[in-house]
């Protein structure tokens with residue numbers, strides 16, 4: 380009998396939290412020989428039953444495969460878990476959320492120990508892993524050779540987007556997208572607060588809100604075009620002057636509805652500053668320059 384696992388790249392995975400377990404199941408389902416380790420050993424038991432080899436220590440797990448994937452809580456746990464492991468000759472892929480600076484330091488740290496390094500930022504939640512139609516993907520940055528070598532294996536749990544040789548870029552893209560997401564959530568929170576005390580069903584606002592946000596999202600392409608050209612009036616649809624003139628209505632409505640303006644006010648203050656600097660005919664792009672110190 381032949382097993383299709385024979386041709387698949389063996390993978391070692393450190394970390395069996397919610398995300399690590401989802402990654403493990405995706406590689407197992409695709410037939411990759413998988414060695415796993417988790418600080419709290421019983422968490423590995425279900426995966427052992429599904430075909431994973433369970434290592435007694437992180438060092439043993441690292442020794443088991445050339446490709447070592449790490450998905451732990453934070454950078455400090457990566458340091459702790461890998462402290463006693465021999466990384467020489469390993470291809471280390473770190474999917475643990477970190478800052479760009481931590482990722483760059485971790486890349487140097489890995490290189491000093493004889494490993495090649497790729498950093499990853501996961502743009503997915505566990506149920507999206509191993510489900511190609513979910514749209515989940517992982518940003519990768521660091522060694523391009525390592526990315527090319529393991530592209531197919533890395534593509535098993537989620538899509539892959541390589542964003543450059545600088546190991547910090549995956550984390551930077553990750554944080555940039557998630558920061559935008561929190562801005563969106565903040566706007567949605569304000570919108571729901573405005574109707575909270577009215578006879579309006581939040582469930583009737585939700586689809587309107589979702590559709591509106593989707594309709595507005597492509598504006599980011601115009602922003603990018605203006606940033607590249609340096610001309611913030613290029614293709615402008617609604618000028619800053621016009622939009623700033625409307626902000627008192629937003630603040631008055633918030634007051635009338637008994638809603639704190641604290642989520643909107645900082646953005647409006649930046650709009651006013653850019654207007655005072657003479658950016659009235661521009662788009663909202665000038666706000667970005669006020670943020671960059």
Ligand code: FVH
Pocket residue numbers: 394395396397398399400417418419422450451452453455456457459460474475476477501502503504505
């Ligand atoms: N889950 C999610 O929705 C997000 C989606 C985007 C990416 N994140 C990041 O993925 C990393 C792992 O997340 P997770 O969901 O697996 O997290 P937990 O379920 O909390 O599991 C944490 C694992 O880390 C182990 N761990 C913690 N501290 C240490 C340590 N000092 N030494 C060794 N291992 C450590 C923990 O082990 P245990 O508690 O079971 O013993 C879990 O295996 C993360 O960076 C997210 O930001 C997920």
